[in-house]
Amino acid sequence: MEHIYIQKGFKTPLAGMPDFSIIQLPDPGTIAVSAMDIPYIRPKLLVKENDLVKTGTPLFCDKRNKYIRYVSPGTGIVKHILFGKRRRLREVVIQLDKIDDFIQFETVPLQILDSTPKSELIRLLQKGGLWQCFRQFPSKDTANENHEPPMIIVSLNGNDLYSPHPQVILKNNIQNFEFGMALLNQFSNRIIVTSRKSSLDELDKLNGLTHHITHIVPDFFPAWDPGVVLHKLKTCQEENRSWCISAEHLIWIAKLLLTGKYPIKKVVTVTRSNDKKPHIIARQGSPIKDLMGGRDDKSLVTTGYFNGRSAQTTSHIGFFETTLNSIKDNQEEEMFGFIRPGFNKPTVSKSFLSCLIREPKELDCNIHGEERACINCGYCTKICPVDLMPNFIMKALSSDDIEDALSFGLLDCCKCGLCSYTCPSKIELTKILTHGMNTHYKDKE
Ligand code: SF4
């Protein structure tokens, strides 16, 4: 195992860390497959309201490649099809039956995995609704099946500060993980498996798994993000088109190929202060309100501390989402806040005395006023884990100079959200950079 040295990131300890308790949530009344958390997809509906669907029935595909399907994680009736702005598909909501009727896909036993052609594996994964688990850099779009990736990065720690612990995901799934690793060898000669330093002790208890880990990353966010890992490991231009996949998705793929049945359960963490913080095993696409189990009205639910969406309780958890964070939505002005010592305030810039105290702090959503002009303080540059200068890129994009933005490394941005968080002028840098990246890709299509 090698250590990857990463200096920049969010190092302030936070309250709300999920514990190791596991709750198996009963099946909800409705589930949904959301098209909103799937980057770059151009969805084409394959069902209509009141259609009966089995577990594994395709609900929509990607117009850019109609073989890439998004399938139903449950059996029932299509209750609603919801659209957002410009009639963009938002969610396909399914009223669940009591018993699952699975579509039986073809299987690939471990004994014949090596001799199964790669094209056949791709076909099976696309048909079974899991090809999109493979994401391709630099944009983390769905992997291009015609491309041979120079490297595949498997992240054991998800993509959020408090993503599910790998021990919870891998426990009882070691054989599936082994199968997944054998499958990856069909696609690339270089497989990188990363783990947070603090996860190693628990992973050691799962026999015979740690030998797969190739690299250890520090414990601060987002050191385990595949985009940051790639930034540190890449040695040539070609490696910018590597792939990545999460450990849980690798397990889903193994389950699909070994049993021929679409995997319906996922692990989700719920983080909040002053309440239980369990890992939840729930059906894919479960309603946010069921996962949160009651909610404080003064809190905002997000699917990522720094880079998730703000989730309505009426919506459902997405394919790539694994965390729900309850963050205090406090926009009140603080009297003489600027002269208070701020013992409990999380601070990156060391403006408050809390920087001397290592006790976990609590984040809230207060932006202390409106968006202001850039003051060239450089905090965004100091925290960016992939060594970008987000303020320069933002200014290039504001003057429509995409060439300049690209030359400043726009495509290396892993959308971690830290620059927006740390900016004292509250400029939505991540949003601006993500928009710039999306526009660049749309123009290229
Ligand atoms: S530019 Fe911002 S969002 Fe992108 S990697 Fe750097 S800190 Fe994260």
Ligand code: SF4
């Ligand atoms: S942190 Fe905000 S104000 Fe400071 S340089 Fe970056 S964009 Fe400008």
